[in-house]
Amino acid sequence: LLPSCECNSCYYGSDCSQFSADCPANADSGDPLFFEPFWVKHAESSAVLVSGWHRMSYKFGYENGTFISKELERHIRKLHGMVGNANSTGKFMVFGAGSTQLLNAAIYALSSQDPPSPTRIVGSIPFFLVYKSLTEFYNSKNFEWEGDTSMWKKKSLPPSVNFIEFVTSPNNPDGKLKDPVLRQGPSVKTINDHAYYWPHYTAIPAPANEDLMIFTLSKLTGHGSSRFGWALIKDQVVYEKFLNYMLLNSMGLLKVLLGDGKEFFEFGHRTTRTRWESLDKVISASKRFSLQKLIPGYSTYFQNITAPSPAYAWIKCEKEEDGNCYEALLRDGGIIGRSGSFFSAENRYVRLSLIKSRDDFDWLLQRMKNLVSQEQAHG
Numbered sequence: 454l455l456p457s458c459e460c461n462s463c464y465y466g467s468d469c470s471q472f473s474a475d476c477p478a479n480a481d482s483g484d485p486l487f488f489e490p491f492w493v494k495h496a497e498s499s500a501v502l503v504s505g506w507h508r509m510s511y512k513f514g515y516e517n518g519t520f521i522s523k524e525l526e527r528h529i530r531k532l533h534g535m536v537g538n539a540n541s542t543g544k545f546m547v548f549g550a551g552s553t554q555l556l557n558a559a560i561y562a563l564s565s566q567d568p569p570s571p572t573r574i575v576g577s578i579p580f581f582l583v584y585k586s587l588t589e590f591y592n593s594k595n596f597e598w599e600g601d602t603s604m605w606k607k608k609s610l611p612p613s614v615n616f617i618e619f620v621t622s623p624n625n626p627d628g629k630l631k632d633p634v635l636r637q638g639p640s641v642k643t644i645n646d647h648a649y650y651w652p653h654y655t656a657i658p659a660p661a662n663e664d665l666m667i668f669t670l671s672k673l674t675g676h677g678s679s680r681f682g683w684a685l686i687k688d689q690v691v692y693e694k695f696l697n698y699m700l701l702n703s704m705g706l707l708k709v710l711l712g713d714g715k716e717f718f719e720f721g722h723r724t725t726r727t728r729w730e731s732l733d734k735v736i737s738a739s740k741r742f743s744l745q746k747l748i749p750g751y752s753t754y755f756q757n758i759t760a761p762s763p764a765y766a767w768i769k770c771e772k773e774e775d776g777n778c779y780e781a782l783l784r785d786g787g788i789i790g791r792s793g794s795f796f797s798a799e800n801r802y803v804r805l806s807l808i809k810s811r812d813d814f815d816w817l818l819q820r821m822k823n824l825v826s827q828e829q830a831h832g
């Protein structure tokens with residue numbers, strides 16, 4: 454028996470089997486654990502076996518200066534074709550250690566070398582903080598973080614300054630489909646982060662077809678620790694700059710998607726949609742909190758109008774006195790989320806993850822229900 458002091462804070466008892474009502478609902482990380490039951494069910498067909506004699510030497514798969522496995526590349530192109538979320542025809546593909554590595558590569562590849570002034574990197578609030586952190590981390594003379602796109606909206610951009618705009622669609626945290634904000638021109642490039650552009654998180658109105666698109670297995674199948682992402686790149690010069698970034702593997706998982714794709718995406722969308730609906734129902738009874746408004750869209754994948762099914766709830770505290778929404782949720786309700794400031798937005802906003810395991814979500818919902826009924830009791 455474990456001494457009770459070794460139980461984690463959510464459990465107690467001599468064998469740590471008692472769930473504590475003081476346990477906070479942790480809705481912080483965007484880890485799509487909701488797929489676990491799907492992968493448990495498909496354990497055998499999705500298993501990846503790598504024999505010791507396999508993949509020895511650098512030379513296999515080393516083509517055109519990259520370690521891309523042609524078979525893996527073929528699977529990914531087929532998957533985009535089957536889902537209809539991206540047009541990969543005529544585009545180069547680069548693999549990366551997660552999409553984060555490719556975001557790095559993209560900034561590097563799109564910014565001008567030895568420019569008169571650094572390329573300015575922008576995103577629209579609320580944006581995924583990693584874009585800013587990556588840019589600042591490199592502390593490069595070639596590019597610098599400029600901040601929110603709204604300062605440049607509809608303005609003519611200064612001549613001889615290059616811009617890179619991050620367009621995250623659907624957006625993290627608010628799940629909206631996004632278009633670039635900057636007026637397009639030769640000095641403006643966009644990095645289209647499509648981590649969540651899959652039928653389980655959004656309707657797919659049409660295949661994405663931008664010059665530089667980035668995808669990740671982390672959000673597609675939930676395998677974040679496999680650190681596997683890919684970029685689709687139209688321009689050969691940009692592609693060549695990407696070529697130091699690569700990784701392999703993950704073919705077994707993609708094979709399951711190609712074989713049982715319908716079941717996978719139906720499972721995914723059903724789970725995310727019902728989670729959103731149950732949270733929406735609870736929050737619609739509240740005057741204190743509101744959810745982002747998302748509208749149903751026609752999904753070319755499901756060939757139907759699909760209800761919203763975002764990865765995150767982007768909750769707003771409606772009352773001025775609740776200014777620090779994150780603190781309010783945390784203090785009153787025992788819910789752990791990510792505060793608005795993390796996305797350069799106000800702290801009246803907080804992001805709650807809807808894609809963790811079922812237990813995590815159920816506990817979050819219970820906590821939210823408690824908060825809303827307390828609010829109603831206090832009239």
Ligand code: PMP
Pocket residue numbers: 483550551552553554581621625646648668669670671677680681682
């Ligand atoms: N882009 C977006 C919009 C994300 O939300 C995330 C993960 N939270 C990533 C990229 C990074 O994903 P990874 O490095 O695991 O591929």
